[in-house]
Amino acid sequence: MAKILVVDDDLTDLAILQRLLEKEGHEVATAVDGSEGLLLAGEQYPDAIICDWMMPGINGIDFCRKIKANPELAPIFFVLLTARQEAEDLVEGLDAGADEFVSKPIEAQRLLARMRAGLRARNLTQQLSRANQYLAALVEVQGRLLAGDGAWKTYKESLAILGEAMGASRAYLCDRHPGSEGKDKSNDKSKDKSNDKSNGSIEGMRLRAEWHHSTATQGLTVLPSSWLETLGRGDAIHGLPSDFSREERELLESLGIGAILILPLTINGVFFGAIACEKHMEASLWNWSELEFISAVTPAFSLHLERTAAEEEKTQLIASLQESEARYRAIVEDQTELICRFAPDGTITFANNAYCRYFAKTQAQIVEGCLVPGIPDLERDIDRYPVVTRERSIVLANGETRIHQWTDRAIFDPRGQLLGFQAVGQDITDRKQAEEDQLKALKKEKELSELRTRLVAMVSHEFRTPLTTILSAADLLEYYLGKWPIDKQLQYIQRIQVASVNMNELLEDVLFVGRSDANKIPFNPKEIDLYQFCRQLVQEFQETTKGQNPIHFGEHFGTGEACQGGAHPPVACMDEKLLRKILGNLLSNAIKYSPKNGEIHFHLTWGDKKVVFQIQDSGIGIPKDELPHLFESFHRSKNVGTIPGSGLGLAIVKRSVQLHGGQISVQTEVGKGTMFTVTLPLK
Structure with a gap:
């Protein structure tokens, strides 16, 4: 319950109020x-203050002004006790900052009701404020990462936002050095105890960037090996020094660290770095909201590091390609190309040393009946096209396939008769591979850019409406608090x-997709009565939508015959949470895209080993050209018009079905409706 400070020079009223509020479960000072009230308020930071208007010394009005003038105490819910009922007195109290008035003599139920309403409003306002702060920080971090490059400044600015939001003293980002996995650790046991800390160093990892508060004079530069193993498994590290082993506790205490939080960064389930926060001079764990916030931020850092790695790889590939081109130019300049002459039938008549070394043959072996690797096109007009450049795949003696580029030049005698050809060749396998790798990197970068664009567009559009609702309702409550009746205030609180629930559900959907991409979705199957589960789900939707779209539910055995005598599907072993996402999203879409009073058909069919769910609507249908992209994140069909949606529902359905080892298919016709069929194994 709440902490409440009661200030009254009437000891009888003071005792009555204390007993009344304590009976309600509140902590009362x-x-x-x-004067005494100001001192207690500054020490205890109560959730609410009840103060008498008429007091010697500092009266209730002056006391209220002093409280509201203090930025740290201003949010406290303030109630004035007064026998005054004149309008000018109420105006004076409101101008002083009072949130509520209670008349004397005190009516217990009215006081308690107003305290409950005021505390609820204050709690919701605080929750909304914290949620807005986290959301603003999340959007700002994502915006900086999406707009910035992989420079140290971009990461430091993002870490500063993260650290401030988390109340951390230090925040830092690190990733693995290339090739660190193969590092030899065979000599670790030979190190003496004075060097034990070196065993916990971040071998193969580099510090990308860090931010620290003035309270953080130093921080971790090494990590215990057990922590690296934990992060490598994809698990986070979160605790106070007392939660760790003796050596780990001594390491944290020596650095003045009161709490540590480290989250692994993964790409496709592979650990490649970490993001960490430290608290110095304070021994308190991060709360659930803060953990949810940093969990939402972590994928943004992973995505940016992945993009940066792709850009670095692209740069390396381009440098490799340039190096390869420089090498080939040097070969040409030094006349180390593969040079040979051959007759019109392809028989080699001459080969230089580079040619011999490449094919591991002597001059005699090559001249004695060897054929050129690729017979030129002799059907062409040689007089008009005497020089031809071509590429050929050649299999060497060791079985390796290489790609060559050959330039063939026809050689004529003084009378214009064809004598043969001279060919200059080079191995371009590495260059071809580099070009192919570069194209792959560019394609991946384009995909990341498109995903980033869809994510930013969805967040900016879908969060605007609930935020507008919250802000307008909060403004009205703030302005009319104490003027509106309780039921109207409750209406705006609702x-x-x-x-807030809609925003939270949308954020949960985004987090679900992010965790799915990182293979972090838990799968917890348990026994479920499918018949009762489906009936209850249908009932929930009918109650929520007030029956505007009737849902017809039916069940059948695998033979297609209707069940008789109360026979129901067998108990299935499935993840109830994921199954609710599958069927809930499909039913929600069926209702959303169907006209009012349009019928929804929900069929449950089962056999010995599998169960089939079919949900059919009478809605707008899906264009055929949209079907290949139907289950992609943030994708919405072009015919949805102004119907709201995030484009995440079917992506969540698809991934939830895959976690069950099942399949999903769709049949649709524009203007007539859509039917989704989900097939899942019973066990």
Whole structure:
């Protein structure tokens, strides 16, 4: 419950209020004058203050002004006790900053009701403020990472935002050095105990960037090997020094670290770095909201590091290609190309040393009946096209296939008769591979850019409506608090709650897709009565939508015959949370894209080893050209018009079906409706 400070010079009223509030479950502190009340408020930071208007010394109005003038105490819910009922008195109290008035003599139920409403409003306002702060920080971090490059400044600015939001003293980002996995650790056991800390160093990892508060004079530069193993498994490290082993605790205490949080960064399930926060001079763990926030931020850092790695790889590939081209130019300049002459039938008549070394043959072996690797096109007009450049795949004696580029020049005698050809060749296998790798890197970068664009567009569009609702309702509550009746205030509080729930569901969908991409979705199957589960789900949707789209539910055995005598599907072993996402999203879409009163058909069919769910609507249908992209994240069909949506529902359905080892298919016709069929194994 809440902490409440009661300030009243009337000891009887003070005792009555204390007993009444403590009986309600609140923690109550009391003061007999304004001076003592100011001292207690500064020490305890209560959730609410009840203060008498008429007091000697500092009266209730002056006490209220002093409280509201302090930025740290201003959010406290303030109630004035007064026998005054004149309009000018109420105006004076409101101008002083009072949130509520309670008349004397005190009516217990009215006081308690107003305290409950005020505390609820304050709690919701605090939650909304924290959520907005985290959301703003999340959007700012993602914006900086999406707009910036892989430079140290971009990461430091993002870490500063993260560290401030997390209340950390230090935040840092590190990733693996290339080739660190193969590092020889065979001599570790030979090190003496004075060098034990070196065993925990971040071998093969580099510090990308860090941010620290003035309270952080130093921080971790080495990590215990057990922590690296934990991060390598994809698990986070979170705790106080007392939560770790003796050596780890001594390491943290020596650096003044009161709490540590390290999250692994993964790409396709592979650990490649970490993001960490430290608290110095404070021994408190991060709360659930803060952990959810950093969990939402971590994929943005992973995506940016992946993009940066792709860009670095592209740069390396381009440098490799340039180096290869420089090498080939040097070969040409030094006349080390593969040079040979051959007759019109392809028989080699001459080969230089480079040619011999390449094919591991002597001059005599080559001249004695060897054929050129690729017979030129003798059908062409040689007089008009005496020089031809061509590429050929050649299999060497060791079985390796290489790609060559040959330039063939026809050689004529003074009478214009064809004598043969001279060919200059070079191995371009490495260059071809580099070009192919570069194209792959460019394609991957384009895909990341498109995903980034869709994500930013979705977040900016889908969050705007609930945020507008929350802000407008909060403004109205703030302005009319104490003027509106309780039921009207509750109505606007409920609007804030509904909008907050919608934002939270959208954020959960984004996080689900992010965790799915990182292979971090837990799969917890348990026994489920499919019949009861589906019936309950249908009932929930009918109650939520007030029956505007009737849902017809039916069940059948695998033979297609209707069940008789109460026979129901067998108990299935499935993840209930993921199954609810599958069927809930499909039913929600069926209702959303169907006209009012349009019928929805939901069929459950089972056999000995599998179960089939079919959901058919009478809605707008899906264009055929949209089907290949139907289950992609953030994709929405072009015919949805103004119907709201994030483009994540079917992506979540697809991934949830895959986790069950099942399949999903769709049949649709524009203007007539769509039917989704989900097939899952029973065990």
